[in-house]
Amino acid sequence: MIEQPAPKLDILRRRDAIVAGLAALLPGSGLISDARMLKPYETDGLSAYRQAPMAVALPETTEQVAAVLRFCHENGVRVIPRGAGTSLSGGALPLEDAVVVGMMRMNAITTINYADRHAVVQAGVTNIAITQAVSDEGFFYAPDPSSQLACMIGGNVNMNSGGAHCLKYGVTTNNLLGLKIVLIDGQIIEIGGEHLDSAGYDWLGLFTGSEGQLGIVTEVTVRILRGPEGARAMLAAFDNNEIAGACVDAIIGSGIIPVALEFMDRPAIHACEAFAHAGYPLDAEALLIIEVEGSDAEIDFLLASIKDICNRFNPLSMRVSQSQAESLAIWKGRKGAFGAVGRISPDYLCMDGTIPTSQLPFVLRRISEMSDSYGLKVANIFHAGDGNLHPLIMFDANDDSSFHKAEEFGADILRLCVEVGGCLTGEHGVGVEKRELMKVQFNETELNQQRRIKSAFDPAWLLNPSKVFPLDGLSHAA
Amino acid sequence: MIEQPAPKLDILRRRDAIVAGLAALLPGSGLISDARMLKPYETDGLSAYRQAPMAVALPETTEQVAAVLRFCHENGVRVIPRGAGTSLSGGALPLEDAVVVGMMRMNAITTINYADRHAVVQAGVTNIAITQAVSDEGFFYAPDPSSQLACMIGGNVNMNSGGAHCLKYGVTTNNLLGLKIVLIDGQIIEIGGEHLDSAGYDWLGLFTGSEGQLGIVTEVTVRILRGPEGARAMLAAFDNNEIAGACVDAIIGSGIIPVALEFMDRPAIHACEAFAHAGYPLDAEALLIIEVEGSDAEIDFLLASIKDICNRFNPLSMRVSQSQAESLAIWKGRKGAFGAVGRISPDYLCMDGTIPTSQLPFVLRRISEMSDSYGLKVANIFHAGDGNLHPLIMFDANDDSSFHKAEEFGADILRLCVEVGGCLTGEHGVGVEKRELMKVQFNETELNQQRRIKSAFDPAWLLNPSKVFPLDGLSHAA
Numbered sequence: 001m002i003e004q005p006a007p008k009l010d011i012l013r014r015r016d017a018i019v020a021g022l023a024a025l026l027p028g029s030g031l032i033s034d035a036r037m038l039k040p041y042e043t044d045g046l047s048a049y050r051q052a053p054m055a056v057a058l059p060e061t062t063e064q065v066a067a068v069l070r071f072c073h074e075n076g077v078r079v080i081p082r083g084a085g086t087s088l089s090g091g092a093l094p095l096e097d098a099v100v101v102g103m104m105r106m107n108a109i110t111t112i113n114y115a116d117r118h119a120v121v122q123a124g125v126t127n128i129a130i131t132q133a134v135s136d137e138g139f140f141y142a143p144d145p146s147s148q149l150a151c152m153i154g155g156n157v158n159m160n161s162g163g164a165h166c167l168k169y170g171v172t173t174n175n176l177l178g179l180k181i182v183l184i185d186g187q188i189i190e191i192g193g194e195h196l197d198s199a200g201y202d203w204l205g206l207f208t209g210s211e212g213q214l215g216i217v218t219e220v221t222v223r224i225l226r227g228p229e230g231a232r233a234m235l236a237a238f239d240n241n242e243i244a245g246a247c248v249d250a251i252i253g254s255g256i257i258p259v260a261l262e263f264m265d266r267p268a269i270h271a272c273e274a275f276a277h278a279g280y281p282l283d284a285e286a287l288l289i290i291e292v293e294g295s296d297a298e299i300d301f302l303l304a305s306i307k308d309i310c311n312r313f314n315p316l317s318m319r320v321s322q323s324q325a326e327s328l329a330i331w332k333g334r335k336g337a338f339g340a341v342g343r344i345s346p347d348y349l350c351m352d353g354t355i356p357t358s359q360l361p362f363v364l365r366r367i368s369e370m371s372d373s374y375g376l377k378v379a380n381i382f383h384a385g386d387g388n389l390h391p392l393i394m395f396d397a398n399d400d401s402s403f404h405k406a407e408e409f410g411a412d413i414l415r416l417c418v419e420v421g422g423c424l425t426g427e428h429g430v431g432v433e434k435r436e437l438m439k440v441q442f443n444e445t446e447l448n449q450q451r452r453i454k455s456a457f458d459p460a461w462l463l464n465p466s467k468v469f470p471l472d473g474l475s476h477a478a
Numbered sequence: 479m480i481e482q483p484a485p486k487l488d489i490l491r492r493r494d495a496i497v498a499g500l501a502a503l504l505p506g507s508g509l510i511s512d513a514r515m516l517k518p519y520e521t522d523g524l525s526a527y528r529q530a531p532m533a534v535a536l537p538e539t540t541e542q543v544a545a546v547l548r549f550c551h552e553n554g555v556r557v558i559p560r561g562a563g564t565s566l567s568g569g570a571l572p573l574e575d576a577v578v579v580g581m582m583r584m585n586a587i588t589t590i591n592y593a594d595r596h597a598v599v600q601a602g603v604t605n606i607a608i609t610q611a612v613s614d615e616g617f618f619y620a621p622d623p624s625s626q627l628a629c630m631i632g633g634n635v636n637m638n639s640g641g642a643h644c645l646k647y648g649v650t651t652n653n654l655l656g657l658k659i660v661l662i663d664g665q666i667i668e669i670g671g672e673h674l675d676s677a678g679y680d681w682l683g684l685f686t687g688s689e690g691q692l693g694i695v696t697e698v699t700v701r702i703l704r705g706p707e708g709a710r711a712m713l714a715a716f717d718n719n720e721i722a723g724a725c726v727d728a729i730i731g732s733g734i735i736p737v738a739l740e741f742m743d744r745p746a747i748h749a750c751e752a753f754a755h756a757g758y759p760l761d762a763e764a765l766l767i768i769e770v771e772g773s774d775a776e777i778d779f780l781l782a783s784i785k786d787i788c789n790r791f792n793p794l795s796m797r798v799s800q801s802q803a804e805s806l807a808i809w810k811g812r813k814g815a816f817g818a819v820g821r822i823s824p825d826y827l828c829m830d831g832t833i834p835t836s837q838l839p840f841v842l843r844r845i846s847e848m849s850d851s852y853g854l855k856v857a858n859i860f861h862a863g864d865g866n867l868h869p870l871i872m873f874d875a876n877d878d879s880s881f882h883k884a885e886e887f888g889a890d891i892l893r894l895c896v897e898v899g900g901c902l903t904g905e906h907g908v909g910v911e912k913r914e915l916m917k918v919q920f921n922e923t924e925l926n927q928q929r930r931i932k933s934a935f936d937p938a939w940l941l942n943p944s945k946v947f948p949l950d951g952l953s954h955a956a
Contacts, residue, residue, distance in 0.1 A: 115731055116834040116899075138733075160680070173680065174652070187923045194834045199902035199912065199919050200928050200946060202638070202651065205683025226733025253593055255616075255704025297775040356672045358593040421594075424677035434677065441677050445665045449935065450678050456934035457927070468678060 002049060002090070002432045005466045007097035011054070011077055018077055019055050022099065025067040030105075032056040041082065041100050045147070046090040046433055048349075048403065053080060053094035060105045062180060062188060062218040068101060069216065070186030078462050079184075081212035083124065083155030086147040088350050089431025091159060091211055091467060101216060103154050109133050110219070118177050118194050120221050123154025127161075130222060139224045142169035145427065146335055154217045160209030162427035164334065165291075167385035168259040169225070171427060173208040178221035181207065181214075184458045194221060206453070211429050212464040214457040231259065231293035233327045234303055234320040236310045237284035241265055241368065241380070244286035245360030247313040248384040251290070251306060252357050258306070261385030262289040262334055265364075268341065268381040268392075275340035276333035279326075281317050288384065289334055291327075337381045338392070345377070345394035347403075351410045352428035353417035357387045366416055367391055374409045376402070388426035389417065415440050430468045438470055480527060480568070480910045483944045485575035489532070489555055496555060497533050500577065503545040508583075510534040519560065519578050523625070524568040524911055526827075526881065531558060531572035538583045540658060540666060540696040546579060547694065548664030556940050557662075559690035561602065561633030564625040566828050567909025569637060569689055569945060579694060581632050587611050588697070596655050596672050598699050601632025605639075608700060617702045620647035623905065624813055632695045638687030640905035642812065643769075645863040646737040647703070649905060651686040656699035659685065659692075662936045672699060684931070689907050690942040692935040709737065709771035711805045712781055712798040714788045715762035719743055719846065719858070722764035723838030725791040726862040729768070729784060730835050736784070739863030740767040740812055743842075746819065746859040746870075753818035754811035757804075759795050766862065767812055769805075815859045816870070823855070823872035825881075829888045830906035831895035835865045844894055845869055852887045854880070866904035867895065893918050908946045916948055 011018065023031040032038060033055040042050045054077075059065045072079050078098035085092050094100055106122035109129070113119070114137055121130055127148040130141040144163035145151055151161065157179065162171040169175065178192030192204040207214055238244040248261060264272065264280075264287045273280040280287055288310075292302040303320055310318055321327040333340070341348055355363050364380065371378045382390040391413055395406035414424050418440050425434060438447060451469060454461065489496065501509040510516060511533040520528040532555075537543045550557050556576035563570050572578050584600035587607070591597070592615055599608055605626040608619040622641035623629055629639065635657065640649040647653065656670030670682040685692055716722040726739060742750065742758075742765045751758040758765055766788075770780040781798055788796055799805040811818070819826055833841050842858065849856045860868040869891055873884035892902050896918050903912060916925060929947060932939065 113836075115727065115836040117731070170652075173683070174648075183923075183927065189921075189924045189927060191924070193901065194899045199908050199916060200925075201931055202683045202687045203928065203931065205651070205680045205686075206931075208683075209680045249593065253595070294776070295779050297779060298772070301773050301775060356591075356594040358591075421672040423671065430677050438677060443667075445661075446667045446669070447678075449661065449667060450681065452934040453679055453681065453684075453931065456930040 002435070003471060004051065004095060005471060007095065008076070011097040015054055018075060021071055021075070022055060022057055022068060025071060026057060026059060026064060030058050030060065030064070032058070041085070041094060041102070044085040044090060044092040045088040046093065046431065048397070049090055049093050049432065051094050051096060053098050053100045054096070056100040056102055058102050058105050062182060065101065065182045065216055065218050066186040066188055069182050069184055072099060072462060073185045076460065076462070078465055080464055081158070081216050083152035084126070084150045086151040087155065087159065087431060088352065088428045089425070089433040091429050091431040093432055095466060103152060106218060113194070114139065116194055117224050118221055119224050120219060121153055122219055123217050124152050127151050127153060127156055130224070134224050138227050140227050141222055141224055142166070142175050143172050146338060153220050153222065157208055157217050157220055158210065158212045159429040160427065162383065162388065164260045164262055164383060167261055167383065168257055173205055175223045176204060176208060176220065177223055179204060179207055179217050180219035182216045182218060184215065184463050192221065209429070211431065211468050213454055213468060214463065228293035229295050230299060231291055231327070232299050232303065232321050233289060233291040233330045234306070234318065235280070235330065236288045236290065236318045237281040237316040238286045238313065239284065239316050241286045241364045242361035243313050244288060245364050245384070247310055248288065248360055249357045250309050250312065252385055254305070254309060256302060256305060258290050258302070258385060259293045260289065260291040263380065263382050263384035264289070264337070265380040267377060267379040268337060271340040271344050271379060272333040272337050275336055275343065276329060278329040278333035280333060284316050289330060341379050341392050347395050347397040349393045349395070349406050349410050351389065351391045351393065351413050352426050353389050353414045353422055353424060354426040355387045355389065355417050355420050355422035357384070359420040359422070360384065360387065363389070363416060363420060367413060370409060370412055374405055376406055376409055383426070387422065411437060432467055435468060436470050438468070480913070481949060482529065482573060483949060485573065486554065489575040493532055496553060499549055499553070500533060500535055500546060503549060504535060504537060504542060508536045508538065508542070510536070519563070519572060519580070522563040522568060522570040523566040524571065524909065526875070527568055527571050527910065529572050529574060531576050531578045532574070534578040534580055536580050536583050540660060543579065543660045543694055543696050544664040544666055547660050547662055550577060550940060551663045554938065554940070556943055558942055559636065559694050561630035562604070562628045564629040565633065565637065565909060566830065566906040567903070567911040569907050569909040571910055573944060581630060584696060591672070592617065594672055595702050596699055597702050598697060599631055600697055601695050602630050605629050605631060605634055608702070612702050616705050618705050619700055619702055620644070620653050621650050624816060631698050631700065635686055635695050635698055636688065636690045637907040638905065640861065640866065642738045642740055642861060645739055645861065646735055651683055653701045654682060654686060654698065655701055657682060657685055657695050658697035660694045660696060662693065662941050670699065687907070689909065689946050691932055691946060692941065706771035707773050708777060709769055709805070710777050710781065710799050711767060711769040711808045712784070712796060713758070713808065714766045714768065714796045715759040715794040716764045716791065717762065717794050719764045719842045720839035721791050722766060723842050723862070725788055726766065726838055727835045728787050728790065730863055732783070732787060734780060734783060736768050736780070736863060737771045738767065738769040741858065741860050741862035742767070742815070743858040745855060745857040746815060749818040749822050749857060750811040750815050753814050753821065754807060756807040756811035758811060762794050767808060819857050819870050825873050825875040827871045827873070827884050827888050829867065829869045829871065829891050830904050831867050831892045831900055831902060832904040833865045833867065833895050833898050833900035835862070837898040837900070838862065838865065841867070841894060841898060845891060848887060848890055852883055854884055854887055861904070865900065889915060910945055913946060914948050916946070
């Protein structure tokens with residue numbers, strides 16, 4: 001169970017004045033403080049945790065964001081930035097004495113420049129909307145988190161989001177050119193721009209993945225890419241998780257970079273097939289979805305090479321998609337995986353760690369052993385090509401001990417990731433979920449130096465506090 | 479002309495004690511303090527500026543680096559980290575009261591892991607040595623600065639170095655997995671690792687390109703890649719710089735990413751041909767070197783597409799390399815370009831700015847106009863595909879006014895880059911050279927926030943001070 005820091009009592013006492021002060025800065029219905037209306041903001045994708053904030057501000061311009069932050073800074077009010085609230089690590093979980101700043105009204109696409117291949121969009125634009133806006137001209141925005149229909153680019157920046165196709169195109173940080181950011185004292189800065197590299201420090205990189213702790217992103221300049229001439233998916237089924245993991249390692253080790261290389265184990269295959277009717281082989285213990293793209297010649301060449309490698313691992317079956325409809329069905333199953341697992345177990349924790357791909361067979365075996373010893377089922381469905389695991393641990397939310405066991409099991413998996421040379425998070429961020437596990441990854445010197453970076457931007461720790469860092473270091477840091 | 483900050487007189491007065499204290503930490507010949515022996519450390523690739531340091535420390539282990547930094551921290555001594563000293567922006571220029579920490583003795587390759595495609599190397603390993611160590615197995619390390627025979631990976635990290643082939647593979651920051659770093663107080667931290675992404679802030683990105691101001695890098699985990707099946711270069715010659723620039727924009731705008739797309743203007747073509755005998759067309763005003771790689775089918779397809787695009791711009795001639803020897807000769811000319819220009823003008827300033835590729839024709843025309851009005855010749859030879867300009871401004875070092883004019887001309891070019899939406903530096907860093915121009919790119923709020931990042935790592939500004947930031951903000955920052 002997560003702990004929350006104690007609320008500041010002087011802030012709760014001054015609630016009415018703070019709400020009135022903020023409302024004066026936001027026209028129309030830009031401030032929500034009615035308890036019933038605050039409900040939807042109590043939680044995010046990590047719905048096991050809930051806390052209503054003091055109020056929700058819905059600014060429409062960068063200047064309004066600046067006015068809100070200036071006010072909060074002067075009054076010592078904590079601030080929780082929020083996009084679509086799809087965070088799986090509790091990144092947008094409110095605090096009782098905090099104001100949520102929701103970015104959903106800042107949803108304009110400002111500029112599209114095909115010649116220089118970039119677009120400037122406000123933070124509340126959804127991930128998919130960027131691709132939709134440029135697809136007529138044959139362009140797309142590459143990172144594609146499973147939540148891409150809902151999640152917003154500002155949140156993608158804060159969590160450095162990934163997606164199935166990031167194996168080839170990189171995650172958010174590899175597809176950004178610039179940011180407009182409001183600092184906690186209301187000052188507005190612009191970093192990066194429509195060009196390669198940057199002078200001074202790489203704070204575009206630093207901001208990306210900083211989980212809303214260094215400033216509020218209001219505008220994002222993204223790289224748009226011309227779509228490939230074609231793409232084709234194939235399936236390779238195996239009767240053993242470890243062998244499928246070894247096959248992934250062999251494909252990646254051969255130097256081939258498919259555009260996506262996804263892994264599903266038996267529970268995931270069955271759940272997704274029931275949902276998407278993609279024709280997944282139900283006799284398999286493990287299934288790889290491998291997509292390549294390029295010209296027809298390039299696709300044929302890559303698929304032939306991949307089939308050669310798969311054959312060395314005695315696949316149960318292999319199937320190359322013969323049409324766009326077939327490819328779409330294959331991807332519908334994968335993209336809907338989290339929802340599909342929700343149909344067999346309404347409650348699950350989706351973990352997110354990374355490992356070197358050579359460790360896949362070992363780590364999958366250990367997860368299976370842990371599943372037995374905890375007595376909790378796991379579905380594995382993840383971005384195998386870049387070693388980004390997503391074990392879904394199923395539990396019963398009506399049984400507290402089942403939930404606690406699931407949390408412990410999840411923590412054990414993440415410790416294992418770090419142990420084999422991996423990392424606590426691939427794309428979901430640390431949030432509140434993995435806050436205490438940061439000690440597994442970093443020693444005290446390393447954590448304190450990161451806290452000093454936070455303090456250099458936000459000396460009073462008002463911006464999304466109680467996330468990312470273990471709580472017991474907060475007094476030291478602030 | 480650059481200014482240097484005033485030396486700390488108390489440090490100069492305590493010189494003998496400081497030298498003795500440092501010598502006690504470094505066995506054998508690990509500390510240089512003899513004036514004659516300090517000569518080679520007076521300058522770097524920006525040889526117009528010279529200043530001998532107080533001493534040079536040559537540690538052999540991370541622990542020795544830590545001991546040296548701890549000593550300097552306790553005694554308030556400034557520290558200048560140095561790799562091979564190939565910086566073109568004066569990044570390794572000493573101060574009179576500073577100790578240079580030279581990393582050349584830390585030149586071991588610690589680990590090579592082909593399965594997970596990474597290598598762990600000490601900071602003093604040369605860029606080319608990494609590729610040489612893994613080439614027998616068909617691997618390479620992608621960033622390839624022109625100085626790759628000499629420059630060291632630690633310096634590459636500090637400057638976020640690029641190279642001709644970074645169009646496809648990205649610059650240093652895109653090819654790093656982890657760093658071992660000594661902080662100014664002697665504490666040792668490790669960031670990143672052998673895995674995708676990182677928990678906490680992206681300080682791997684923050685350190686990359688931080689020009690030695692946040693800590694001293696002692697060990698680097700780099701991504702190694704499997705080499706392509708084949709590669710082929712082609713030449714396309716044009717009778718006009720602007721048209722060649724428009725052709726670059728058309729190639730990139732079409733979505734093709736060649737592995738390299740280089741541009742030479744007439745002075746560069748003639749200088750490089752005289753040096754390399756690559757068969758460059760001497761009747762051309764502008765020459766593009768375009769390299770693609772992949773399977774034979776992929777190469778044929780890409781070259782055909784590129785030739786189609788070039789043909790729309792009425793090239794004077796096009797030539798596709800028919801053999802590896804021919805490709806090598808083509809690259810020998812490009813890689814030796816800076817030396818080749820040195821044969822026609824012993825003194826030149828190599829500028830380094832980036833622009834959106836669509837601005838290439840306009841910027842090339844403006845540089846040519848400025849060249850006329852300053853009365854100084856320019857050779858343009860640069861990474862056109864990613865909009866990274868390298869105008870070489872020729873001057874006469876025996877004529878002070880010629881040197882000052884060259885510096886002003888260079889500053890005007892960089893201001894123009896920023897004006898059209900570009901950036902002060904592509905890959906050479908800010909160093910002392912572009913320190914004062916940071917005000918063109920950033921406003922005071924932005925500069926001060928970057929200074930706070932520096933202070934969060936190095937409160938007393940001992941690490942490579944007087945670089946990156948305009949000097950007049952130093953008192954504010956420290």
